[in-house]
Amino acid sequence: MSDFVMDWEREGRTGVPEAVLCASKSVAQVEAILKEAAMAGRRLLFTRLEPAAFEALAPECRAMLDYDSLSRTAWCGSLPPAGAARDGIGIVAAGTSDLPVAREAARTLEFLGFSAPVVADVGVAGLWRLMRRLEEIRAWRVVIATAGMEGALFSVLAGLVDAPVIAVPTSVGYGVAAGGTAALHTALASCAPGVLAVNIDNGFGAAAAAAKILNKM
Amino acid sequence: MSDFVMDWEREGRTGVPEAVLCASKSVAQVEAILKEAAMAGRRLLFTRLEPAAFEALAPECRAMLDYDSLSRTAWCGSLPPAGAARDGIGIVAAGTSDLPVAREAARTLEFLGFSAPVVADVGVAGLWRLMRRLEEIRAWRVVIATAGMEGALFSVLAGLVDAPVIAVPTSVGYGVAAGGTAALHTALASCAPGVLAVNIDNGFGAAAAAAKILNKM
Amino acid sequence: MSDFVMDWEREGRTGVPEAVLCASKSVAQVEAILKEAAMAGRRLLFTRLEPAAFEALAPECRAMLDYDSLSRTAWCGSLPPAGAARDGIGIVAAGTSDLPVAREAARTLEFLGFSAPVVADVGVAGLWRLMRRLEEIRAWRVVIATAGMEGALFSVLAGLVDAPVIAVPTSVGYGVAAGGTAALHTALASCAPGVLAVNIDNGFGAAAAAAKILNKM
Amino acid sequence: MSDFVMDWEREGRTGVPEAVLCASKSVAQVEAILKEAAMAGRRLLFTRLEPAAFEALAPECRAMLDYDSLSRTAWCGSLPPAGAARDGIGIVAAGTSDLPVAREAARTLEFLGFSAPVVADVGVAGLWRLMRRLEEIRAWRVVIATAGMEGALFSVLAGLVDAPVIAVPTSVGYGVAAGGTAALHTALASCAPGVLAVNIDNGFGAAAAAAKILNKM
Amino acid sequence: MSDFVMDWEREGRTGVPEAVLCASKSVAQVEAILKEAAMAGRRLLFTRLEPAAFEALAPECRAMLDYDSLSRTAWCGSLPPAGAARDGIGIVAAGTSDLPVAREAARTLEFLGFSAPVVADVGVAGLWRLMRRLEEIRAWRVVIATAGMEGALFSVLAGLVDAPVIAVPTSVGYGVAAGGTAALHTALASCAPGVLAVNIDNGFGAAAAAAKILNKM
Amino acid sequence: MSDFVMDWEREGRTGVPEAVLCASKSVAQVEAILKEAAMAGRRLLFTRLEPAAFEALAPECRAMLDYDSLSRTAWCGSLPPAGAARDGIGIVAAGTSDLPVAREAARTLEFLGFSAPVVADVGVAGLWRLMRRLEEIRAWRVVIATAGMEGALFSVLAGLVDAPVIAVPTSVGYGVAAGGTAALHTALASCAPGVLAVNIDNGFGAAAAAAKILNKM
Amino acid sequence: MSDFVMDWEREGRTGVPEAVLCASKSVAQVEAILKEAAMAGRRLLFTRLEPAAFEALAPECRAMLDYDSLSRTAWCGSLPPAGAARDGIGIVAAGTSDLPVAREAARTLEFLGFSAPVVADVGVAGLWRLMRRLEEIRAWRVVIATAGMEGALFSVLAGLVDAPVIAVPTSVGYGVAAGGTAALHTALASCAPGVLAVNIDNGFGAAAAAAKILNKM
Amino acid sequence: MSDFVMDWEREGRTGVPEAVLCASKSVAQVEAILKEAAMAGRRLLFTRLEPAAFEALAPECRAMLDYDSLSRTAWCGSLPPAGAARDGIGIVAAGTSDLPVAREAARTLEFLGFSAPVVADVGVAGLWRLMRRLEEIRAWRVVIATAGMEGALFSVLAGLVDAPVIAVPTSVGYGVAAGGTAALHTALASCAPGVLAVNIDNGFGAAAAAAKILNKM
Numbered sequence A, B, C, D, E, F, G, H: 001m002s003d004f005v006m007d008w009e010r011e012g013r014t015g016v017p018e019a020v021l022c023a024s025k026s027v028a029q030v031e032a033i034l035k036e037a038a039m040a041g042r043r044l045l046f047t048r049l050e051p052a053a054f055e056a057l058a059p060e061c062r063a064m065l066d067y068d069s070l071s072r073t074a075w076c077g078s079l080p081p082a083g084a085a086r087d088g089i090g091i092v093a094a095g096t097s098d099l100p101v102a103r104e105a106a107r108t109l110e111f112l113g114f115s116a117p118v119v120a121d122v123g124v125a126g127l128w129r130l131m132r133r134l135e136e137i138r139a140w141r142v143v144i145a146t147a148g149m150e151g152a153l154f155s156v157l158a159g160l161v162d163a164p165v166i167a168v169p170t171s172v173g174y175g176v177a178a179g180g181t182a183a184l185h186t187a188l189a190s191c192a193p194g195v196l197a198v199n200i201d202n203g204f205g206a207a208a209a210a211a212k213i214l215n216k217m
Helices: A010-014 A027-040 A051-056 A059-064 A096-112 A124-131 A134-138 A152-158 A175-188 A203-215 B010-014 B027-040 B051-056 B059-064 B096-112 B124-131 B134-138 B153-158 B175-188 B203-215 C010-014 C027-040 C051-056 C059-064 C096-112 C124-131 C134-138 C152-158 C175-188 C203-215 D010-014 D027-040 D051-056 D059-064 D096-111 D124-131 D134-138 D152-158 D175-188 D203-215 E010-014 E027-040 E051-056 E059-064 E096-112 E124-131 E134-138 E153-158 E175-188 E203-215 F010-014 F027-040 F051-056 F059-064 F096-112 F124-131 F134-138 F152-158 F175-188 F203-215 G010-014 G027-040 G051-056 G059-064 G096-112 G124-131 G134-138 G153-158 G175-188 G203-215 H010-014 H027-040 H051-056 H059-064 H096-111 H124-131 H134-138 H152-158 H175-188 H203-215
Strands: A019-021 A044-047 A065-068 A073-076 A089-093 A118-120 A142-147 A165-169 A195-197 B019-021 B044-047 B065-068 B073-076 B089-093 B118-120 B142-147 B165-169 B195-197 C019-021 C044-047 C065-068 C073-076 C089-093 C118-120 C142-147 C165-169 C195-197 D019-021 D044-047 D065-068 D073-076 D089-093 D118-120 D142-147 D165-169 D195-197 E019-021 E044-047 E065-068 E073-076 E089-093 E118-120 E142-147 E165-169 E195-197 F019-021 F044-047 F065-068 F073-076 F089-093 F118-120 F142-147 F165-169 F195-197 G019-021 G044-047 G065-068 G073-076 G089-093 G118-120 G142-147 G165-169 G195-197 H019-021 H044-047 H065-068 H073-076 H089-093 H118-120 H142-147 H165-169 H195-197
Touching (some): A027 A044, A027 A059, A089 A096, A089 A203, A096 A142, A124 A152, A142 A203, A152 A165, A152 A175, A152 A195, A152 B124, A165 A175, A175 B175, A195 D203, B027 B051, B044 B096, B089 B203, B096 B118, B096 B142, B096 B165, B142 B153, B203 C195, C027 C051, C027 C059, C027 C073, C044 C096, C089 C203, C096 C142, C096 C203, C124 F152, C142 C203, C152 C165, C152 C175, C152 C195, C152 F152, C165 C203, C175 G175, D059 D065, D089 D096, D096 D118, D096 D142, D124 D152, D152 D165, D165 D175, D165 D203, D175 D195, D175 E175, E027 E051, E073 E096, E096 E118, E096 E165, E096 E203, E175 G175, E195 H203, F027 F044, F027 F051, F089 F096, F096 F118, F096 F142, F142 F152, F152 F165, F152 F175, F175 H175, F203 G195, G027 G044, G027 G051, G027 G059, G044 G096, G059 G065, G089 G203, G124 H152, G153 H124, G153 H152, G165 G175, G175 H175, H027 H059, H027 H073, H096 H165, H142 H203, H152 H175
Parallel strands (some): A019 A044, A142 A165, B142 B165, C165 C195, E089 E118, F019 F044, F089 F118, F142 F165, F165 F195, G089 G118, H019 H044, H142 H165
Antiparallel strands (some): A044 A073, A065 A073, E044 E073, E065 E073, F044 F073, G065 G073, H065 H073
16 A cells, blocks of 8 residues: 555645546556545545446445546545635536536536636637526636637637636647647637636636635635 | 650649749759749749748849749749739738738739739738728729738628628747648638638749639639 | 627628638537528528538537538528529639538538539540630639649639639548648649639638639629 | 727726737837827837837837836836725746736736736746745636646646636747747647636736736626 | 667667567567567567466467566567666656656667666655655766656756756647647756657656667767 | 778778768767878778868868868879770769769769769650750660659650660658659669669769679670 | 549559558448459558458458557458568657557558568667667668657658658647657658658568668669 | 746756756746756756857856856856766767767756766668777766767667666657657567657757766665
8 A cells, every 4th residue: 555645735835736647547546545434534526437447346436426427526525615605717618528527627616616608609709608608607717728629719719808818728629639739729829818728627726726815815 | 855855835734833932942943944944934923932942043044033022922934914904802800010912913913914902901900900991902803911920810801791702811929829730721711710720831823823713713 | 608709791891701711610510500590581501511410419409501411511500492403614623532521612602692503524635625624614713623732723723714713622632632732732832824723622711712703803 | 100009998898908919010000090099199018029129119109108018018108096996816936937928918908007017937846935825826816827838737727726827928938838839739738627818928918807807896 | 660760780780689669560470570570589579568468479489588567578589687777867757657768768778788776656746756766867877758748847957956857748648738748848948958858658768878878978 | 990801801802992981970080090091002982971071070081081062082192094994984963953963973983984874864864865965865875764753764765775774763752752762763673674673862872883783894 | 432542553654552541441342342352453552441341351251360459450361471571661669659650561562572570669768779770780782761659750850861751640649749749740850861661660661661662772 | 036946956856957958948037947057056967958058148248157168058157076076977970960868968967967988870871889888888877878860879779788878869750750650659569578668859868867867775
């Protein structure tokens, strides 16, 4: 069990607790970490836990987890009471294909004590869809935007709102857009200032950064 | 002089006459080609003729050319009479930095017998700039759009007009946008259908394709 | 149902209706979109619907669709009457491996009300194959060309016809051609002017652009 | 003068006024924009104005500008009174070679009405240099960090502070680090959550985003 | 059997015996090599022998091998007596996901007659985890470090110890870190001198180089 | 002077004598090598000797060299008598911009004792130019072809002749063709078998390989 | 059947008959081509026919083919009589993992009427393995060399023999060598002149080029 | 002057003192650092100090430095007495073009108290050059090897000696070898174990690592 060392102090030090990226971990490793959290009485967030990997966990482990298959996230331990959730952060998804990443951000925020609405299917090919939701979006203090393909939504949004836009490029697309690099480069090279990028498909990171911003206000 | 063979038949065969890309040719080569055109009584378009290269040409060669330093284009021979220029094509430039490429397209179209207005500085960071020109743009049958950095203009435009959009990504930008690949990938991966891409900074190619489209109508 | 917002106005605004890229959507999402289209009495095109995904749809959903497995396209709703289909667009495929992409373009055009012949297996390794079909191709007003590997067909074709050539690089190939980038770069860097590129394997986009061109004539 | 259209409303709409990226603009274009700002009674920020380009401006233009050669920034018009500058943002530079980018951020913040200290030469090869400044850094509400080469500072910093870290990768380095991509990828792939990236060398963008964050608090 | 030629003299010539990379070899080829080693009375190391490939070997082949599924390594023949193992080399793993590569290095060293401890889960997001093990690490004469994602551990470690650091970037990560290139570039561009890199996931190569270093002391 | 060791035996061993790539050598190094060749009574080929570097050589060194500025090649020592030059190799250049590389091949062949005609300006945008020279080209036993941009000439040529085609991609082009990678990939991914590639702009290497082929006949 | 057009004249025109790349063709397409060849009484080579695809063919199709699973090649029709096979070409494989590609070259040569020995497992990590076969290799008129990983064999070989070396980089390797680009770049950038490259894993292309060379002697 | 913070403790902590990379520093910054070192009575190494930058330093600064233009290195302060220099490290340079990088390593080692011979011009195109020096090279405990182009020397060398080989890929080359990535990938993917890589052109880093190795013996 000495192969992992949880950084339980991280929340106190950085405002965001450690989370477990399950993508390259074995089932046995995930189970061991989960049990250590349980023994320590800690709550813990798991990301990129594929449905097949969740199903492969021991029943008592699955029972400890609140799992969501669309976002592939899970947590053990209790959440802050619903009424206590803070607002100020919102999430925009360019298309329905971006919803898994948007939901990863929303679930992470829920775990961190924030309540974040998701506004979906507002890609710029039909600008009116974004415009009719603009008033709602403008009320947020931090905007998380998820988009794949060419990611033009990031620039359009940043030119319309006065909140910072955290861009999460997604790996949705094919050809030159495969893997998400085209959308990432759009986020980084945006002609509208105020766009901040995280790694491709990193809904968790966007949520963590947004929480850090609000925590310091 | 046997080192080049002008394809004078190209206009008859493809609708667009051969043009001379000067970027990797010596001054002596450009002069020889120009003289051959003169002797053959042909008119000819030169692209990427840098001001320093133009200045290095023999005076009698310079005298034969109508040169524009912003677009680095030149031609010898007469144009179609101004009144005869056809319309239907228009050019949009996202920013002032994209004007050299937009002008290369406009000059090429002028040489090919078309009159094409340029609408400049309509980048999506300030959408209102594009919106107030939209009615004008919607009247065109082919839209040529030039943009660098992340190139989000291509997607926004293609979602708003019913004409085909020929996207010319420009090498304007730095970091991940240096060289123009980010804008090119936006054009290719656009979420709005109907975007057609040419090579980075290739205003000439966009104009040639637009002319081919109108020629076949 | 609030996670997607169909842009039903797109056809009126841009001449081409919205289509659904199924590649990164779940079966449930595709079914929901299909049902919304049915309820709205709208016809709708689906692309990249893999045979396995089609088979996974509910029977009543499959029954609503006209599905073609080679091109992985489907549509619901009625087509324009066959006699009403417009012509002027043709499709060239360099090899038999490029036929799925060529067929995606052909099916899209059929959905959009155009009739487009496909001329196949005319790769430049045996130029005579292209030459014997040249008269037929020269009659088209817009040429869609699909080719993988090195994509030399794009340049040869553009030097022989006076119609614009919409190049669809395909992901057919291996080594440096894997993924289609080599063919894409050939389309963009073609020495023959008048080549316009869409994303790799994007037969749909080529068809949409071709339709926009003819719609504006 | 019709070739550019200043987006004067941008500050009201997004909280950050438009700035002029001079890198790909001619001297004449910069002069024209400066004069338009003067006539409109607007203050305006210029970035990437190389010393040689600044020297090439007409004397009356130079006289209107507050120019800094290290950061290659300039502005016309008055600043907010010094005493009114808001704090809460700080800047960290990994090495002395990163100072031009750090200064671009600091000057942008000054123009936007913020006062931001710069903590320099705290690269992780000698961790004690960062540790002895840590208390000071922890007091900031937003940290802007500039680093080239491998950019390891971003991860170390984000693991030590509870403020969001805006990472500005710089093009300082050679070999695999040339151009700044290695540092950019470190920012995006950081094992410490809460790192937000802007484009390589984009000190302006980092400052604009930081200002948007504080403006919304 | 003439298709492979074992380089049995390699250990005498270079200090490290030949090993067999199984990744692109068929089961039949692995079996044939194993039998040749047995007949020659040689001991031999196999790397990248996937569990499925190991299971596919003939039972008498499996019986000859000491196999470890986490590191996907196997060997035939006897090891040096345990008490004779030399020390001086240690291995650090940034996270639990890097353990397979760390174990490949440890098993290779065991095969080569070295005993190497593994210190795991000391990623820089929680620096205290590294610091509390620092005294132990500083006692080693060669440090092998494995890390994925952005690989910042390499730089931090090299700034804290006086032994050479052999960096093994791992393919752990996603987006810009997928495949391990981001971590590799960090190793190569480290601001702390004394970092030496091997190929991504190449725990075997790191161990071989470390053994060569100690063999020459 | 002990810093270089001429491989005078190379011609006997491999059929092609060593040549000196001057691009990254100092003037002093080139002079020293030239003097060593003179003292040894050896003839020697120099490539990539830029005009400025040639001018910087000491007068007695320049006097020893037969220099050609277009191809940037030089040699010292005598050539085989003109009448003795062997034929069977020919060179094709797609455009006039490819002539420097074609000439490097031709000069290298001359130095190696071969006489090679150059057929220029036969790019595939005007196929008739190639067709009218085809009979001449078909008589060669080895074809060296130089082309930049998209390099489609390689495929067309290889489909028309029965000799092997050695493709020399050139760095002529811009955008996606900048640096020559697009043409290189066309050579490697050609749909016509029998294309063999050398490095970008490597006219010398193509000539050396062609000479080796004929030497072995 | 109209979707493919066999280029039966290719052998007469170029010396090498058309072959069928099966990788991206459906079983039905392969069957149709095979039947057309049978009806035309033509012999035909198939490459990249995976064992699973071969097994999926109709029994009467399989019966027509001479199939080899290691090289994934097949042919229909008769070969030249064994005694008539020409020699002069030989194949070198750096490691056993490169044998499938080496065998694709050998089988192609057999189909084309050549007999080519394969010398395997002569990688440069143990130079003596190459040296002891050198006399044999030096007798060949064309050397085909296959190597993955870093491909250093190409340079060493070309410095030792006077025949042209056709380098076939293979996709054997991982990390920076994954996909074969590292070996390809070694072939292209070799310090020993006379190396000619084909695409990664393209044993067929190397054999076709070698045959063209010998056919012209 | 507070913009840089020398890490004077680094030698005690890591065995190698801090050095100053001058490439992206201004003349004023270099002068200030030099003066601080002088005031502190410290000796200090400067790398990548171009001749023009050295000439631009104030005369009193130049007088403090021992400068070498080939390697672009300089130091202030005294060296260890010549007789005290330790041996055990040697340097190999594939070609004369690699000598600047080899010399950077040699000068760094001299500064660190080691004496390292340089064996030059032993590229693998003429293996005999390496073989005749092999006995000398085999006596070293650490081999530093510099090579550009395809870098095959790294693999050949590592297969012949029992010391670790620190590979320094150089940016010597063109086409696919431009910038040094091809040689770097050869070092990383070498088929001979025991190759350790540093960044392209990083002679300093290779020397620092070699010194760390010997310091720990």
